Amino acid sequence: NTNRNTSSNFTFDLNEEASIQEDEVLNPCATLVDYYEPSWSEEEGYYNRNGEEMQCNTNVQEFFADDMQIEQYEISQEQYSDLEEEFPIADDPYILNSRLLQRPIEEATDQHEFFVGQIFPSRQEFKNELVKHAMVKHMRYNPVDTRKNKVKAVCFNQPCKWRVVARGDVEFIVTKYIKEHQCGTIRESADHQACSSSFVASFVEEQFLANEQYKPSMIIADIKARFGVTISYRKAYIAREKAMKKVVGDYDQAYRDLPLYLRELRVRDPETYVTLHRNGDNQFQRCFWGFGACRRVFRSYLRKLIGIDVTHLRSKYQGVLLMATSIDANDNVLPVAFGIAEVECGSAWEWFLDHTKRFFNVDPESMSIVSDRHRGIIAAVRKVYPTAHHAFCCHHMSCNMVTDTGSRSGLGLFWAAARANTTLQYDLIMQSMLEKHPDAHKWLQNIDPKRWANAHFSGRRYTMLTTNCVESLNALFKETRELPINRLIDNTRRKVAQWFCNRKEEASKWYVALTPHATKEMQSRREKARRYKVHPYSQSEMEVETWGASYIVDLERKYCNCEEFQISGLACSHAIAVIIHRNMDTLPYCEHYFHSHNWKTTYMDRIYPCRSKEFWPRGVNNIIVLCPRSLVQPGRRKKARIESKHNGKVKIKCSRCKQLGHNRRTCRMPPAPGS
Numbered sequence: 236n237t238n239r240n241t242s243s244n245f246t247f248d249l250n251e252e253a254s255i256q257e258d259e260v261l262n263p264c265a266t267l268v269d270y271y272e273p274s275w276s277e278e279e280g281y282y283n284r285n286g287e288e289m290q291c292n293t294n295v296q297e298f299f300a301d302d303m304q305i306e307q308y309e310i311s312q313e314q315y316s317d318l319e320e321e322f323p324i325a326d327d328p329y330i331l332n333s334r335l336l337q338r339p340i341e342e343a344t345d346q347h348e349f350f351v352g353q354i355f356p357s358r359q360e361f362k363n364e365l366v367k368h369a370m371v372k373h374m375r376y377n378p379v380d381t382r383k384n385k386v387k388a389v390c391f392n393q394p395c396k397w398r399v400v401a402r403g404d405v406e407f408i409v410t411k412y413i414k415e416h417q418c419g420t421i422r423e424s425a426d427h428q429a430c431s432s433s434f435v436a437s438f439v440e441e442q443f444l445a446n447e448q449y450k451p452s453m454i455i456a457d458i459k460a461r462f463g464v465t466i467s468y469r470k471a472y473i474a475r476e477k478a479m480k481k482v483v484g485d486y487d488q489a490y491r492d493l494p495l496y497l498r499e500l501r502v503r504d505p506e507t508y509v510t511l512h513r514n515g516d517n518q519f520q521r522c523f524w525g526f527g528a529c530r531r532v533f534r535s536y537l538r539k540l541i542g543i544d545v546t547h548l549r550s551k552y553q554g555v556l557l558m559a560t561s562i563d564a565n566d567n568v569l570p571v572a573f574g575i576a577e578v579e580c581g582s583a584w585e586w587f588l589d590h591t592k593r594f595f596n597v598d599p600e601s602m603s604i605v606s607d608r609h610r611g612i613i614a615a616v617r618k619v620y621p622t623a624h625h626a627f628c629c630h631h632m633s634c635n636m637v638t639d640t641g642s643r644s645g646l647g648l649f650w651a652a653a654r655a656n657t658t659l660q661y662d663l664i665m666q667s668m669l670e671k672h673p674d675a676h677k678w679l680q681n682i683d684p685k686r687w688a689n690a691h692f693s694g695r696r697y698t699m700l701t702t703n704c705v706e707s708l709n710a711l712f713k714e715t716r717e718l719p720i721n722r723l724i725d726n727t728r729r730k731v732a733q734w735f736c737n738r739k740e741e742a743s744k745w746y747v748a749l750t751p752h753a754t755k756e757m758q759s760r761r762e763k764a765r766r767y768k769v770h771p772y773s774q775s776e777m778e779v780e781t782w783g784a785s786y787i788v789d790l791e792r793k794y795c796n797c798e799e800f801q802i803s804g805l806a807c808s809h810a811i812a813v814i815i816h817r818n819m820d821t822l823p824y825c826e827h828y829f830h831s832h833n834w835k836t837t838y839m840d841r842i843y844p845c846r847s848k849e850f851w852p853r854g855v856n857n858i859i860v861l862c863p864r865s866l867v868q869p870g871r872r873k874k875a876r877i878e879s880k881h882n883g884k885v886k887i888k889c890s891r892c893k894q895l896g897h898n899r900r901t902c903r904m905p906p907a908p909g910s
Contacts, residue, residue: 347367435458493720503843523573529571534596544705549716555579559573564750568707585614656799690798788809
């Protein structure tokens, strides 16, 4: 175009592609100025330097060899004036623009390499790319000019001529770049001065968004693999904290948004139960939530059995997460209620169990609760659920017994006594414990057997001897406990919703009358039953003879004097022997909690999705909630649970020399006196 534009603002439209006749291939080693300084022909067409005709529209076009993205940008009069300083011989805007765009095409493929005309979405993006370039090239730079609309960096080693300049208001454009170094750029340090925690945080932000379990060790490995720079663990940890804060939000703002979020849960499902407690200064104190789907399935399809436990929060503010968990027809864990309190104490447990009772709204006499022996839990259950059946976790009891007695020798008999189905078996095991391990027997005498032994427990806990169903959730929500409170609640909602969807799909592919877990258990019992002899005495009552013992089975009453039929809810091997003898089906003699139909119907319900913060209604029941008063102690937050003493490595004691660390077979020490 002979009428070259010299106005104060001119635009390069790089979105329109000019056509080249007959599959013309651009020379990848040539510069763009070779194509943008054509000679003028009488036919008013353009010719390149090779004399071949090339049609072009009035705007300057830029061609890329590998279909690279082509964008539109503008250069203002102020930037044009700055460019004249960088290119003093370019008095003509056309020549200036040609020089601005000229660069070897092959440089576009260099990783973290600059070129004149390169566009960055923002000033921060350019600065991040500058840091990446310095780390990849193993060099140091000095930012000599960091104005709002200009960034200029030069080589740290003067008088090296390496420099890069970028200008812009919103988008930043590289206006000058001198690539060659006149100094040695190799640095022998593992770390890099420009690799700050803020840069690392911006680098790992996307990874943390995809994986909240992105650990500092993983950050160190990724930075090393990408840039060849080794950062310290502390820098990686600080970067992770910054990225997490940017991704998950502010902790203080989360408390202010909490009432609106809880209201959103109720709007999406009116049967969802939520309650929020504040102190006199409007500071957060406690919060309880239970999803409507969990309430419906617990009342209709789950066994009236829950395990309760607590775990500590690892966020900015102190607190504990209280959980109530049940098990479905396939013996899968299903959390049914959650609560956050300031600390684990008797009043906190009483508050949690009181709201749990309102949430479930079932007959307390049918409830069985399994927990550890925390005094606050014992007092709260006695007050809130006076008619419910409360059992202690046998795992916690075994830990306490080993700690108090200083010996593990009685653990085997303790677990045998806990699993014994009849009082006769229980008495025989306890008598053996008295003879062999009197300290363990004495310790157990201080605890009512109705709280831990199957033979004496008055309720139905279906062989659930421990609170492992809740302990597994402690590990599952290990990373969730670090999040702000609204994200913590939202993560519990998403995890429960995911379980509903996955188990619904799993149950839909199962066509056996009993659930997979019940089917496996019944098959094991059926193999034993085929070897028993059955002696009928009436239509329903029969005697089953086994190896050295006989049992009475009454199918009408679903009774067997081995007590396993009544405790487990599934037909025992003696009852199955009678069922096989009478050529009957075992399904009617297994409680409906284990039926596949019950399993499928459980997960036909759903957890409803929630809208994001932008769609929450404002000014409706807008309750002011401030962050709690207590802060966590400074320093790195602990995540791993402090294990009991006996949970460590088992120490072997030699029976020959009485020393630890080896057994009698490998002993090389002299025998102890009297051994």
